[in-house]
Amino acid sequence: MTLSLGCIADDYTGASDLANTLAKEGLRTIQTIGIPTDHLALPEVDAIVVSLKIRSIAASEAVERARASDRWLRERGADHVMYKICSTFDSTDKGNIGPVLDSLRADAGETTVLVTPAFPQTGRTVYQGNLFVGAAPLNESPLKDHPLNPMHDANLVRVLARQSAASVGLVDLSIVARGAEAIVERLAQLASDGNGAAITDAVFESDLEAIGAAALRQRLSIGASGLGLGLARGLIAAGTVRRHERTAVYGKPVAGPAAILAGSCSQATLKQIAKAEQTMPVLRLDPEKLMNGREEAQLALDWAAERMARTPVIIASSSNPDDVSRLQTRYGRDAVGQVIEQSLAAIAEGLVERGVRRLIVAGGETSGAVVDRLAIPAFRLGQEIVAGVPVLHSIGGRHGDMVLALKSGNFGGESFFADALAIMA
Ligand SMILES: Nc1ncnc2c1ncn2[C@@H]1O[C@H](COP(=O)(O)OP(=O)(O)OP(=O)(O)O)[C@@H](O)[C@H]1O
Numbered sequence: 001m002t003l004s005l006g007c008i009a010d011d012y013t014g015a016s017d018l019a020n021t022l023a024k025e026g027l028r029t030i031q032t033i034g035i036p037t038d039h040l041a042l043p044e045v046d047a048i049v050v051s052l053k054i055r056s057i058a059a060s061e062a063v064e065r066a067r068a069s070d071r072w073l074r075e076r077g078a079d080h081v082m083y084k085i086c087s088t089f090d091s092t093d094k095g096n097i098g099p100v101l102d103s104l105r106a107d108a109g110e111t112t113v114l115v116t117p118a119f120p121q122t123g124r125t126v127y128q129g130n131l132f133v134g135a136a137p138l139n140e141s142p143l144k145d146h147p148l149n150p151m152h153d154a155n156l157v158r159v160l161a162r163q164s165a166a167s168v169g170l171v172d173l174s175i176v177a178r179g180a181e182a183i184v185e186r187l188a189q190l191a192s193d194g195n196g197a198a199i200t201d202a203v204f205e206s207d208l209e210a211i212g213a214a215a216l217r218q219r220l221s222i223g224a225s226g227l228g229l230g231l232a233r234g235l236i237a238a239g240t241v242r243r244h245e246r247t248a249v250y251g252k253p254v255a256g257p258a259a260i261l262a263g264s265c266s267q268a269t270l271k272q273i274a275k276a277e278q279t280m281p282v283l284r285l286d287p288e289k290l291m292n293g294r295e296e297a298q299l300a301l302d303w304a305a306e307r308m309a310r311t312p313v314i315i316a317s318s319s320n321p322d323d324v325s326r327l328q329t330r331y332g333r334d335a336v337g338q339v340i341e342q343s344l345a346a347i348a349e350g351l352v353e354r355g356v357r358r359l360i361v362a363g364g365e366t367s368g369a370v371v372d373r374l375a376i377p378a379f380r381l382g383q384e385i386v387a388g389v390p391v392l393h394s395i396g397g398r399h400g401d402m403v404l405a406l407k408s409g410n411f412g413g414e415s416f417f418a419d420a421l422a423i424m425a
């Protein structure tokens with residue numbers, strides 16, 4: 001297999017979001033969980049998205065895993081590797097976007113790496129280096145209350161400079177609007193001024209096409225699904241890849257009970273749970289009890305087992321920002337995140353052992369914990385449910401054929417869960 005595009009995603013929902021975009025744009029794409037073993041038979045594809053769970057771990061470990069994935073992708077022919085980050089630039093002053101950028105840049109021998117989290121389809125735009133979530137600057141959006149990485153600064157030039165050893169410059173919209181050549185010239189200028197990274201403005205898809213064409217002149221780029229769209233269109237326009245209809249890679253429908261697990265505390269997910277509660281049973285876990293032992297998870301499984309032959313069920317740990325912060329003050333942010341993720345993963349395993357084959361998970365970290373526990377090695381891309389969330393068909397794994405949807409916390413409208421279940425039927 002010779003890859004036209006290699007991608008490394010810093011979480012699993014982000015990976016399926018990017019894989020969805022690439023597949024939609026006509027690239028034959030699969031999503032792998034980590035670096036696949038040599039035993040896994042992979043179909044012939046144009047792009048592979050290696051999913052890592054490195055957004056919120058120690059920077060040194062994130063760097064090591066990203067570098068190993070980068071080497072694996074380049075050994076399979078990928079000249080260009082995209083590092084997929086969150087469209088809301090989820091990170092802290094310790095990383096991990098900056099440290100991963102620094103190391104992948106050095107490995108690729110690049111000077112100035114283009115960085116843009118813009119994804120206009122979901123309302124993420126970048127102007128003068130400032131990230132907007134819909135009409136709100138990042139620091140006024142719900143991301144200010146994120147349980148693991150609250151975002152308090154919308155200016156990404158500043159945010160990235162705090163995390164990276166490199167100086168950070170800006171390719172502003174007036175340059176992007178002039179097209180790929182102007183972007184390439186600006187990157188060269190930023191490189192000669194000693195910048196190692198360039199936050200790049202983008203508001204419309206046409207901006208992303210110019211950005212994609214410019215980025216393909218280099219060996220590495222960093223961004224969210226909008227950048228993926230630009231790269232995919234650039235590869236097709238250059239004749240490097242032939243456009244494939246997405247239906248060619250759809251998987252088979254899978255029977256069996258369906259369940260939804262939510263660990264995201266985002267406003268979008270809270271609204272989706274409230275809406276679903278009108279039509280299906282919802283079990284709201286007591287996070288305090290989860291912190292104090294295993295019984296809550298076992299009770300959840302018993303609760304689900306009584307219902308799931310008749311109806312899909314939802315099990316959620318999600319709470320509002322005040323409750324999240326109370327719990328974190330008591331037990332510590334990392335400990336809370338870990339324990340709740342692992343509890344939801346254990347519940348997922350129990351549900352699958354009891355026959356669940358269609359599973360929706362809300363939240364990137366939560367999805368990572370669940371998919372790791374289920375030991376699914378890779379996914380084929382199915383139909384798009386909403387922007388950024390595809391149906392995923394398992395490849396390999398000990399539970400046979402499964403369909404999943406890994407929903408980024410902030411993605412989807414209020415009826416997301418019912419919509420997803422209808423498509424996954
Ligand atoms: N009630 C709760 N109180 C505190 N933390 C919680 C609670 N419920 C879940 N968590 C933790 O909050 C974190 C949510 O992160 P996760 O990545 O799953 O969702 P998200 O950030 O909304 O999604 P995404 O990364 O896709 O945008 C997880 O570590 C989870 O364990």
Ligand SMILES: O=C(O)[C@@H](O)C(=O)CO
Nearest residue numbers: 014017086087224364408
């Ligand atoms: O880019 C996004 O917003 C998502 O794909 C994501 O990474 C959320 O975890």
